[in-house]
Amino acid sequence: MAANGPSADDLTVASRLPVYRGRFGPREAERLLWRAGFGPRPGEAKRVARKGLDRAVRDLVHPPRARLVGAKPTDDDGAPIAPYDAWGHDHLWWLDRMVRSNQPLVERMTLIWHDWFATSNAGVNSQKWMLQQNGLLRRYGLGKFDSLLVNVTKDPAMLLWLNGNENSKRHPNENYGREMMELFTLGAGHGYTETDVREQARALTGWRNDWVEGAGDVNFRYDPNRHDDGMKTIFGKPGAYTWDQAVKLCVAHPAHAPFFVRKLWSYFIPTPPSSATQAALVSLYRRSGRNVRPVVAAILKHPRLYTGPRMMKPPVVQVAGMHRALRRPVNSDAWAWISEMDGQRLFYPPNVAGWDDSRWLDTSTLRGRWTAANYTARPYALDTDTMSGKLPVDADKLVARALAFWGNPTVSAASRRALRSFAHTALGDANANWKRDTYPVLIVNALRILVAVSPDYQTS
Numbered sequence: 001m002a003a004n005g006p007s008a009d010d011l012t013v014a015s016r017l018p019v020y021r022g023r024f025g026p027r028e029a030e031r032l033l034w035r036a037g038f039g040p041r042p043g044e045a046k047r048v049a050r051k052g053l054d055r056a057v058r059d060l061v062h063p064p065r066a067r068l069v070g071a072k073p074t075d076d077d078g079a080p081i082a083p084y085d086a087w088g089h090d091h092l093w094w095l096d097r098m099v100r101s102n103q104p105l106v107e108r109m110t111l112i113w114h115d116w117f118a119t120s121n122a123g124v125n126s127q128k129w130m131l132q133q134n135g136l137l138r139r140y141g142l143g144k145f146d147s148l149l150v151n152v153t154k155d156p157a158m159l160l161w162l163n164g165n166e167n168s169k170r171h172p173n174e175n176y177g178r179e180m181m182e183l184f185t186l187g188a189g190h191g192y193t194e195t196d197v198r199e200q201a202r203a204l205t206g207w208r209n210d211w212v213e214g215a216g217d218v219n220f221r222y223d224p225n226r227h228d229d230g231m232k233t234i235f236g237k238p239g240a241y242t243w244d245q246a247v248k249l250c251v252a253h254p255a256h257a258p259f260f261v262r263k264l265w266s267y268f269i270p271t272p273p274s275s276a277t278q279a280a281l282v283s284l285y286r287r288s289g290r291n292v293r294p295v296v297a298a299i300l301k302h303p304r305l306y307t308g309p310r311m312m313k314p315p316v317v318q319v320a321g322m323h324r325a326l327r328r329p330v331n332s333d334a335w336a337w338i339s340e341m342d343g344q345r346l347f348y349p350p351n352v353a354g355w356d357d358s359r360w361l362d363t364s365t366l367r368g369r370w371t372a373a374n375y376t377a378r379p380y381a382l383d384t385d386t387m388s389g390k391l392p393v394d395a396d397k398l399v400a401r402a403l404a405f406w407g408n409p410t411v412s413a414a415s416r417r418a419l420r421s422f423a424h425t426a427l428g429d430a431n432a433n434w435k436r437d438t439y440p441v442l443i444v445n446a447l448r449i450l451v452a453v454s455p456d457y458q459t460s
Contacts, residue, residue, distance in 0.1 A: 034460035039103025039321030088336025191255035342368030402447030
């Protein structure tokens with residue numbers, strides 16, 4: 001298998017997977033850019049549509065050399081952010097990468113793995129180790145899952161989060177061994193027993209670190225003296241397994257590939273794959289040596305991504321996408337506390353299972369999304385003093401201006417009617433000359449927010 005792409009076997013199996021053959025225009029390109037990244041920059045959906053589906057996906061899964069385009073992130077005072085130290089600046093740092101990166105799929109995969117291997121700074125208590133783990137997820141995110149899992153297992157943030165640094169032959173700790181099977185590789189109750197959990201814990205023993213006053217947890221390392229080198233029986237197979245052998249047993253388990261395919265698919269398409277599609281993706285995954293890249297490419301070309309139902313955007317994806325649409329820099333500390341309102345503070349997933357994607361929207365987080373739209377658009381609000389009398393007193397034209405502000409995103413006929421109805425009703429109160437001059441300005445500002453919180457813009 002080539003280091004950076006699928007083998008001939010990959011391509012043979014992939015050829016049996018359904019591929020979308022319908023029209024690939026700006027609307028389909030827009031959905032692809034939201035599902036596989038953070039939405040289009042101005043004019044990007046049209047440019048991607050001209051490439052065609054195959055080239056568009058290829059460019060996503062084989063991106064150019066990484067670079068960040070645009071102004072660097074700052075705090076509210078215009079000072080550089082301090083992601084290792086200042087409260088909330090870790091969130092700003094990653095949000096900025098989502099906005100400015102020329103590798104949107106790489107950043108989106110990093111977010112997927114952050115949810116898959118959910119690690120929270122609430123337990124790690126070190127922005128340094130969390131940012132280091134973030135780099136690890138980005139580095140291995142489209143490569144072999146085996147390599148990703150091995151490196152996550154010995155990562156300092158994960159060792160602290162699931163007590164791997166406290167797992168010794170005298171006091172085995174089952175936390176990581178259990179979650180490695182239940183959440184990371186096999187699925188709850190699939191292919192393992194409580195005996196396997198205990199034996200995995202024994203195999204994973206040996207990691208430790210020091211704690212230094214003023215520096216915290218440091219010097220993470222493997223100590224053979226803490227490792228249980230006795231015989232273990234995992235998945236019915238006896239052996240004196242080491243920590244990395246225990247990890248590889250999980251990815252070699254027959255239940256792993258189907259679990260992996262179903263879970264990865266769910267991040268891109270809201271309805272489960274058919275049995276035939278799942279079988280083909282499982283075959284592709286196994287034949288590629290458990291390589292993530294060809295599986296992602298196959299999912300991004302699948303008809304269900306383009307013909308299936310719309311999918312709720314995670315809050316941070318929505319915020320990053322609004323910034324990209326406006327070419328707005330990340331220049332406010334507010335995004336840290338807004339992220340807590342809208343339900344997705346980066347580096348703080350709620351528990352080891354990650355965020356619950358089925359609960360992205362409720363009465364609390366809707367307020368956060370509304371606040372996020374307001375904060376994003378606020379610097380660009382039209383001023384009645386300078387714009388009075390310059391906008392048309394026409395509902396349709398005002399709606400068109402509001403949609404153009406966000407790059408003319410796809411909206412349904414129902415949403416367009418609702419926006420027009422709002423504008424028409426507001427204009428109906430303009431019963432004096434000064435109102436006819438100023439109301440259109442206020443209406444466009446309001447319409448911009450209504451577009452951003454509409455069902456269409458909150459989904460892709």
